[in-house]
Amino acid sequence: MTGVVNIAIFGATGSIGQNTLDVIARHPGRFAVFALAAHRNVSVLKQQCLQFSPRYAALADEHAAAQLRDELRTAGCKTEVLAGMAALNELAAHPDVHSVMAAIVGAAGLGSTLAAARAGKRILLANKESLVMSGQLFLNAVREGNAQLLPIDSEHNAIFQCMPDPRVASGSESGNRLAGIKRLVLTASGGPFLRTAAADLADITPEQACAHPRWIMGRKISVDSATLMNKGLELIEASLLFSMPPAQIDVLIHPQSIVHSLVEYVDGSMLAQLSNPDMRTPIAFALGWPSRIDAGVEFLDLARLSRLEFESPDEVRFPCLRLARQAAACGRSAPAALNAANEAAVAAFLDGQLRFTEIAAVIDAVLQAHTVLPLDSLDAVIKVDAWAREHAMHVMREAGKVS
Numbered sequence: 001m002t003g004v005v006n007i008a009i010f011g012a013t014g015s016i017g018q019n020t021l022d023v024i025a026r027h028p029g030r031f032a033v034f035a036l037a038a039h040r041n042v043s044v045l046k047q048q049c050l051q052f053s054p055r056y057a058a059l060a061d062e063h064a065a066a067q068l069r070d071e072l073r074t075a076g077c078k079t080e081v082l083a084g085m086a087a088l089n090e091l092a093a094h095p096d097v098h099s100v101m102a103a104i105v106g107a108a109g110l111g112s113t114l115a116a117a118r119a120g121k122r123i124l125l126a127n128k129e130s131l132v133m134s135g136q137l138f139l140n141a142v143r144e145g146n147a148q149l150l151p152i153d154s155e156h157n158a159i160f161q162c163m164p165d166p167r168v169a170s171g172s173e174s175g176n177r178l179a180g181i182k183r184l185v186l187t188a189s190g191g192p193f194l195r196t197a198a199a200d201l202a203d204i205t206p207e208q209a210c211a212h213p214r215w216i217m218g219r220k221i222s223v224d225s226a227t228l229m230n231k232g233l234e235l236i237e238a239s240l241l242f243s244m245p246p247a248q249i250d251v252l253i254h255p256q257s258i259v260h261s262l263v264e265y266v267d268g269s270m271l272a273q274l275s276n277p278d279m280r281t282p283i284a285f286a287l288g289w290p291s292r293i294d295a296g297v298e299f300l301d302l303a304r305l306s307r308l309e310f311e312s313p314d315e316v317r318f319p320c321l322r323l324a325r326q327a328a329a330c331g332r333s334a335p336a337a338l339n340a341a342n343e344a345a346v347a348a349f350l351d352g353q354l355r356f357t358e359i360a361a362v363i364d365a366v367l368q369a370h371t372v373l374p375l376d377s378l379d380a381v382i383k384v385d386a387w388a389r390e391h392a393m394h395v396m397r398e399a400g401k402v403s
């Protein structure tokens, strides 16, 4: 690779965004921060602008953007501040951007991630929800835009590393057979409630659900990890990224979070990627690909770890995994409905309106009421997303949970 690589980070103020900047700061001659975008966190984005001097900063919230513009001007920072979601989406397609870190949480990341795909960028995909909801449409945009898709989710990054050649979004079921790939195994830490009795799950608070034993992450993905919906979304993500039927993807609980996923081959071999649970490893892998670069991560001391454990997930205590598997098998609009219902239910749980165990019940009710349709346009995706959110609210209102 020659010259400095221009990076745009969407979701810059979040956990993945901050880890990305940490890796970039270790390689000043190699990467330049071209744009930083987020929702409305003025203080963190301001500090990032002062440290990295991007050409652009963008906030989806217009009032927050105006405040950031004032504060940066007063501080003598030359970064140009843009406001609103449309500006964010335009930035993702800017001709001077080489790589886009797609790390906005939830469906809100769909517009910028799709814009980057259509504009032929290298997409470092953390925002799994955008892929889950738009599925094949998103992969078609990647192919038609001649974009490159590199997974940031640690499991998918691990699988990518264990594949015989780069095959994200370019693979096919017959290609997998030719390469002798039999099965993918996604590992899951099991979250904070791996050993919690079923009867105690109903009283879990948002604070307990967000206290993950292995990973420090944003609140939404922390709740998803606690319900195992995160693994369900990842199953759909893996099926799309690696052209693998959902029935050939298994989930294995691995509480130490050292083995990040595995690929099984027809000769009986299993290849795994191991590293400490630190998102800077997959981020550095994708930033530098095909080269390997320093991530600032502590190296593994296997003798000190001594034990790696594996067990099957309990889909009775964690029904979200089963619901995601159903949606994956059903395909078409079912994953989009699942994702939107989950976002609505998790938001209500984080607001203290819904019990932890009611999250799955809301999603189940939405999936049962959903008429599955083919997703042939972005409009269709947005309609299903809106319907599922509204239906989830309706279910929660009927149950007296939200007003």
Ligand code: NAD
Pocket (backbone or CB within 6 Å): 010, 011, 012, 013, 014, 015, 016, 017, 037, 038, 039, 040, 041, 060, 102, 103, 104, 105, 106, 108, 126, 127, 128, 129, 152, 153, 154, 215, 216, 217, 218, 219, 220, 221, 279
């Ligand atoms: P986070 O909550 O820490 O950060 C979310 C970011 O998205 C923030 O910068 C926020 O400003 C931005 N954002 C939220 N709503 C927005 C909107 N409407 N418009 C513009 N920006 C908006 O979340 P995170 O943990 O960094 O996760 C980000 C994504 O990465 C998620 O999709 C998550 O599933 C995925 N991911 C995260 C991890 C992890 O370790 N944190 C691991 C794998 C995948």
Ligand code: MG
Pocket (backbone or CB within 6 Å): 153, 154, 155, 234
């Ligand atoms: Mg993951």
